[in-house]
Amino acid sequence: MTKKHTVRVDVNGTTYEREVEPRLTLADFLRHELHLGGTHVGCEHGICGACTILIDGRSARSCLTLAVQADGAQITTVEGLRNRETGHLHPIQQAFVDAHGQQCGFCTPGFLMTTLELLEHNPSPSEEEIRSSASKAHRW
Amino acid sequence: MLGACQLLTEKFSRVVAHLMQTTPDQIELMDGRLRLKANSAVGMTLAEVAGTMLARSDLLPPGIDMNPEAAFVWSGPNRNIPDDQGRCRSYLTAAEATHVVMVEIDRETGRTAILKYCVVDDCGTRLNPAMVAGQLQGGLAQGVGAALFEEYRYSDDGQPLVTTFMDYLIPTIHEVPIAEKGEVVTPSPVTPLGAKGCGEGAIHTTPAVLLNAINDALAPLNLAIHETPASPHRIWKLLHARNT
Amino acid sequence: MTGNAEFIDNFALPGMLHAAILRSTHPHARIVRIDAAAALALPGVHAVLTGDDMKKWANPVVTAPEGWGLHSLAVDKVRYVGEPVAAVAADSRYIAEDALELINVEYELLPPVPNAPAAIAAGAALLFEERGTNVILQRDYRWGDIDAAFAQADRVVADSFRWNRVGANPMETFGCVCRWDLVDNVLTCHGAYQTPRFIALGRAFALNLPTNKVKVVSHPQGGGFGGKGGPRGTDIAALLSRKADGRPVKYIEDRIEYLLAGAGQSWDRYYEASLALKEDGTVLGFKVKLLDDQGASAEGYGTISVAKPLAAFTGAYRIGTAYYDLTVVASNRAPTYPYRGYGPPPHNLVLESLMDIAARKLNLDPAEIRRRNYIQPEQFPYTLPSGNEYDSGNYPAVLDKVLAMADYAGLREQQAQARAAGRLVGIGVASVVEPGVFDWNAYATVGVPGVGVPEGVKVAVDIVGNVTVVVGFNWQGQGQYTVAPPTPPRRTSARAAAASALPSPAPCWAPANYSPKNFPASSPT
Structure with a gap:
């Protein structure tokens, strides 16, 4: 039986501490240990981008990250976008809604997180910069 | 409804x-x-x-069904069974579209760039135009994939060679143009609101128009490709086999 | 948008186990022996399923035509790489996959049939020995005097086309949670089901359950596009639940499984086709010969894919006679499943390519050759040689509008300049008809019975005046619910009609999950 490791993370402002196997992916950790099911798994090999979250402000594929690698980090997922007190959507979420920016919504959280990263580092991106950031698999 | x-x-x-x-x-x-x-x-x-x-x-009136609900199954007029040559009035509506595209093939890489993409479609009464546009773009994207990138390959002894997204190439925002779109509306006389089905449209057309454009580009070289996907590798081999 | 949609992998039931599937690494082989003792002994494993269980408890799936279906887990023989051979239910997917590594399968290899030409070659190995052939279906259709048309033609253009396998690949793969209630002998399946009623009936037949003891609950899907069939995963999860004392079992197909052997492969085709034309570009006849590879079984109803082109066989054109020679075969590739379009896209590529080849031969502009052949507005309703009737249309108007929008003359000038500079620039035009609102009769000649357009809806009002609309499909992201708008009624004919029927606060839309008692008749899609 593999030895478990302690992982302590801040996710969307809440601190969690869990014992996990080293092979547990961050995606599975978020979804099934912390019950934050908004981050979805589309390919489990880092290409489709649906599982994208922010680790310490930088986008990462949670399917290719092990939970143990996130020990001590500050993570942002789609659940952290909506305002907790008022319940209002984050401006990025509202913008997607207004522009009909989703169909089934499965990969939408991945797009939202990369958009969040892009706009936090570059408030006025060019069309080319937006396209680079949004380069993910999408079936519509 | x-x-x-x-x-x-x-x-x-x-x-x-x-x-x-x-x-x-x-x-x-x-x-x-x-x-x-x-x-x-x-x-x-x-x-x-x-x-x-x-x-x-x-x-209540005697004999009435007390449930405040109603179910209804719609069917089209003039239904018939197929004859021995399969002839029958099957699909009720016929939406139509014409696509016009311009492409450029890179001689060094065999990649096809889509320089212009225009669509005019007629799907009868458009109940929700935003949905129609969304479906068109989605079908277009899948059409681009089928025409240029996507393929499941097997070896000569039946082993699959495509098992990850590194082999099965789904187009991204870089490969899929946003088409310029226009419409014509000839309502269907058959459906109650005059609408026709349109959810699959572009995938019916995009591969055809892209291959036509690619073959138009290759025509001066007396070359043609009639296999999908017309991937960069296939086009490159075609170009370089001739030493052009 | 907020991450709250209940996609199937976000759903859990108390006591739920997780399934993993061991898959064949050979395209064609007999299964000599499976030794799963070590897997069953692994802590955290609660059940192991093999072909012996399938033989006892299950039937091959129903296909059209009949007799080309397989069990959802291989029995005695494997016929494609990726075919399920054994399955495990465990406390976690991680443990289940560990258990797979402990299962030993002994195979006796058989000669593979790697593609469609190999399937019909002399001496080919047989996938279904009892059928005596790899040909699932072979027939032709003759509409009008095709030989006369070709004899009278000024020109004939002919070519071969190869459409390689492609497939849906929705961003969410298939998933289900199945629970076999051992007391009442009722199976409940939650899942990413595109066709809940169809799946429920199929499971009843495959798993020997009365049809009113199978309940399917359809969850919002992360896309479908036809390529999310689900019968195999469901049967496997259901039987694992049966073996694991009725505990619910979740199976989430991963992407590699989907690509290898999920419902994501479609349209594996070899075409030979030709057009007969007059010198002025008018098309007199269209001939198509198709060799279509269904893969290792007909379970995905791919015969429908080869029949649907009849609905728009001659496209947007007044072609008076046509011929369709069809051979559908089985091979040691993954079984094919439906994909958006359900068959016509490759057919349309063939017709539109031939139109361009003809244009080039006759020195006609591709837009012009189409214009000369269009069905004219006054000819609707128009009956095709293949029998279907188009309801309405104005193809010349569509062409005029798109050529103007594209500045077609300007594009040709740009092309001329680019060519002078040695660049490979091309312009394409294609006109295609998309048939909509299908009748079952479209598929009768390939073995699927029925006549009628089966789209059903139920509308209910409750005692506080709220309206619920129950439909036969679930969300895939196409926004169908916007067709029933909230008040106030808007001033468009469609919305006013729907809204004035029953003005009320926004109707609540509910997909009808398949419970025999309350399901309105509905098409599978």
Whole structure:
């Protein structure tokens, strides 16, 4: 039986501490240990981008990250976008809604997180910069 | 949906007519109430009718089905069975579209860049134009994939060679143009609202128009490709086999 | 948008186990022996399923035509790489996959049939020995005097086309949670089901359950596009639940499984086709010969894919006679499943390519050759040689509008300049008809019975006046619910019609999950 490791993370402002196997992916950790099911798994090999979250402000594929690698980090997922007190959507979420920016919504959280990263580092991106950031698999 | 609403309105009208001691043709549905045509102040809301049906069976017309709901299955007119050559009136509506594209093939890489993409489609009455545009783009994207990138390959002894997204190439925002779109509307005489199906449209057309454009580009070299996907590798091999 | 949609992998039931599937690494082989003792002994493993269980408890799936279906887990023989051979239910997917590594399968290899030409070659190995052939279906259709048309033609253009396998690949793969209630002998399946009623009936037949003891609850899907069939995963999860004392079992197909052997492969085709034309570009006849590879079984109803082109066989054109020679075969590739379009896209590529080849031969502009052949507005309703009737249309108007929008003359000038500079620039035009609103009769000649357009809806009002609309499909992201708008009614004919029928607060839309008692008749899609 593999030895478990302690992982302590801040996710969307809440601190969690869990014992996990080293092979547990961050995606599975978020979804099934912390019950934050908004981050979805589309390919489990880092290409489709649906599982994208922010680790310490930088986008990462949670399917290719092990939970143990996130020990001590500050993570942002789609659940952290909506305002907790008022319940209002984050401006990025509202913008997607207004522009009909989703169909089934499965990969939408991945797009939202990369958009969040892009706009936090570059408030006025060019069309080319937006396209680079949004380069993910999408079936519509 | 219209059919079910119609049936439900008829059922409710029977109930209200019975309660008001008149006939159903004297009742009309307007602004959420079933009311007397002759005196619009006299009437019942939908909620009141539903409540009466479920709670006061003593007041209902004899033999009526008490459930305040209706189910309806729509079918088209003139249905028939196929003859021995498969001939029959099958699909009810025919949407149509013409796509026009301009592409450029890179001689060094065999990659096809889409320089312009225009679509005019006719899917009859457009019940929700934003949905039509979304479906068109989605079909277009899958059409680009099928025409240029996507393929499941097997070896000569039956082993699959495509098992990850590194082999099965789904187009991204870089490969899929946003088409310039226009519309013509010839409503369908067959469907109640004149709408036609349109959810699959572009994937019917995009591969054809892209291969046509690619072959138009290759025509001066007397080359042609009739295999999909017309991937960079296939086009490159075609170009370089001729040493052009 | 907020991450709250209940996609199937976000759903859990108390006591739920997780399934993993061991898959064949050979395209064609007999299964000699499976030794799963070590897997069953692994802590955290609660059940192991093999072909012996399938033989006892299950039937091959129903296909059209009949007799080309397989069990959802291989029995005695494997016929494609990726075919399920054994399955495990465990406390976690991680443990289940560990258990797979402990299962030993002994195979006796058989000669593979790697593609469609190999399937019909002399001496080919047989996938279904009892059928005596790899040909699932072979027939032709003759509409009008095709030989006369070709004899009278000024020109004939002919070519071969190869459409390689492609497939849906929705961003969410298939998933389900199945629970076999051992007391009442009722199976409940939650899942990413595109066709709940169809799946429920199929499971009843495959798993020997009365049809009113199978309940399917359809969850919002992360896309479908036809390529999310689900019968195999469901049967496997259901039987694992049966073996694991009725505990719910979740199976989430991963992407590699989907690509290898999920419902994501479609349209594996070899075409030979030709057009007969007059010198002025008018098309007199269209001939198509198709060799279509269904893969290792007909379970995905791919015969429908080869029949649907009949609905728009001659496209947007007044072609008076046509011929369709069809051979559908089985091979040691993954079984094919439906994909958006359900068959016509490759056919349309063939017709539109031939139009361009003809244009080039006759020195006609591709837009012009189409214009000369269009069905004219006054000819609707128009009956095709293949029998279907188009309801309405104005193809010349569509062409005029798109050529103007594209500035077609300007594009040709740009192309001329680019060519002078040695660049490979091309312009394409294609006109295609998309048939909509299908009738079952479209598929009768390939073995699927029925006549009628089966789209059903139920509308209900409750005692506080709220309206619920129950439909036969679930959300895939196409926004169908916007067709029933909230009040106030808008001033368009479509919305006013729907809204004036029953003005009320916004109707609540509910997909009808398949419970025999309350399901309105509905098409599978």
